[in-house]
Amino acid sequence: MTDHYFGNEFVSMHYYKFGSGDQNMLCFHGYGMHGKQFKILEENFGHQYTFYGFDLFFHKETKLKNQTLAIVKQGISKKELSELFVDFCDSVGIDKFSMIAYSMGSHYATTLVEEVPHKINEIIIAAPASFRPGKIITFLSLNTIGNRLLEYLALSDKGMIRLLSVLKKISVVDKTSYEILYKEISTFDLRFAFYACLSYKRFLTLDTTKFINAINAHQIKSYFVFGERDRNYPQKIGKSIIPKISNARQVVISENHDMINQKFAEILLELLNDN
Numbered sequence: 001m002t003d004h005y006f007g008n009e010f011v012s013m014h015y016y017k018f019g020s021g022d023q024n025m026l027c028f029h030g031y032g033m034h035g036k037q038f039k040i041l042e043e044n045f046g047h048q049y050t051f052y053g054f055d056l057f058f059h060k061e062t063k064l065k066n067q068t069l070a071i072v073k074q075g076i077s078k079k080e081l082s083e084l085f086v087d088f089c090d091s092v093g094i095d096k097f098s099m100i101a102y103s104m105g106s107h108y109a110t111t112l113v114e115e116v117p118h119k120i121n122e123i124i125i126a127a128p129a130s131f132r133p134g135k136i137i138t139f140l141s142l143n144t145i146g147n148r149l150l151e152y153l154a155l156s157d158k159g160m161i162r163l164l165s166v167l168k169k170i171s172v173v174d175k176t177s178y179e180i181l182y183k184e185i186s187t188f189d190l191r192f193a194f195y196a197c198l199s200y201k202r203f204l205t206l207d208t209t210k211f212i213n214a215i216n217a218h219q220i221k222s223y224f225v226f227g228e229r230d231r232n233y234p235q236k237i238g239k240s241i242i243p244k245i246s247n248a249r250q251v252v253i254s255e256n257h258d259m260i261n262q263k264f265a266e267i268l269l270e271l272l273n274d275n
Contacts, residue, residue, distance in 0.1 A: 001039060005061075006088045013088070014061035016053040019046035023121070024097040026085065026112075027053040028105025030127070030260070031197065032184045034060045037260055038100055044269045049098070052088075056105065057200055058193040069151075072196045075203050081108065082115035089119070098122040102260055103233065104197070106130040107204040110211055117214035122221035124268065127230055127257060130206045132237040136172055141202040154195035160185050174231045176256055212244045222248040223271060225264070227255040249274075 001018040016035045019025075019042050029037040035053035042051065055062040057076070064071060085108075089097060098121045101109035106128045113120060129137075139146035153159035164185065168178040185191045215222055222245050226235040235252050242248050253259060253267050 001036070001042075003035075003061075006091060008084065008087060010065050011057075011084065012063050012065065013084070014055040017050065018042050018053070019049050019051045021046065021048040021050050023049045024089075024094045025049040025051045026097050026099045027051055028099065028101040028108040029053070029056060029059070030103035030105055032059075032180060033102075037102065040260065040262060040265050041100075041268070044265050052092075056108065058197045067196075072200050075200050077203050078111045078115055081111050081204065085112060086116060086119070095119070096121050098124070100124040101126070101128075103127040103129045103257070107201055107206075110206050111204045113214050113220065114207055114210045117218040117220060120218065120220050122223070123215075124223045124225070126225040126259060126264070127227060127233040128224060128238065129233055130204070131241060132233070133205075134232070136167065137198065141198040142205070147199060147202075150195055150198065154191040155188075157188075160191050160194070174256075176258060177232055180258070208241060212241065215248075216244075216246050219247055223268075224248065224250045225259070225268070225271075226250070226252045227257055227259045228252050229254075229256040230259070232257050 001016055003014065003016050006013045006015065014035065016039070018039060027035065027038040029035060035055045038051060038053055057064070089095070096119050099109045099112065101124070103126070106125045107130045109123055109125055110130045113123060140150040141147060153163055161182070164173070164178060164181055167173045168175070173181065185194055224238055224242055226233070226238070235250070238250060242250050249271060251267065251271055253264065255263070
């Protein structure tokens with residue numbers, strides 16, 4: 001595995017490259033993770049794919065050229081995001097590609113399906129958060145009052161931690177999610193990154209009709225993986241979308257939200273071999 005940077009006028013994007021296959025796979029990790037999250041797939045798929053695992057915005061080594069609050073509030077559009085990854089692909093000689101995404105990373109994958117479906121061979125999305133981000137996330141990112149509240153909480157010392165405790169108490173987040181999120185907001189820098197991540201990608205909201213039509217028109221192979229015990233993004237969130245996709249497979253595995261592990265790699269191998 002090697003690590004690299006790709007830059008343009010607004011971002012220095014860090015990524016890892018692993019595998020040696022003829023097909024190209026862009027990897028979009030979950031919140032709080034990094035571009036190595038899908039490294040576990042190399043053993044089973046490294047002969048078939050060359051993987052490009054990106055540190056997404058406000059994660060690890062990827063940095064905006066101007067990472068001020070004002071720029072974060074501007075956000076990134078779907079067009080800007082798609083142009084970023086098309087430019088990246090051009091820089092490394094990729095014409096068409098596949099994608100694998102998990103949770104937060106699904107916003108990146110579904111955006112690229114909407115914007116550049118002609119460049120995509122297949123998609124694999126685990127815990128598709130973009131299908132239904134949830135009322136709390138939607139309120140904090142898209143609602144003006146909610147986003148201002150999030151900004152206030154993120155810049156305060158204890159506000160966000162208290163909010164997280166309340167969400168756990170009223171069962172909006174489960175114990176596993178609480179523990180994961182708590183680790184991500186324990187310092188000011190982490191809280192700012194949480195605010196920035198939600199705010200900056202707020203325009204990457206799924207256009208369900210456009211997404212479905214793009215997949216069907218371009219015959220993109222689509223695989224959707226849900227955790228049986230995932231309370232954040234259960235399989236029911238795909239009921240209004242997946243049946244309308246002509247070339248889709250859905251699988252439910254015996255996991256909670258934290259599902260990218262060796263078992264996931266083995267199940268994915270079976271799933272792809274069946275097709």
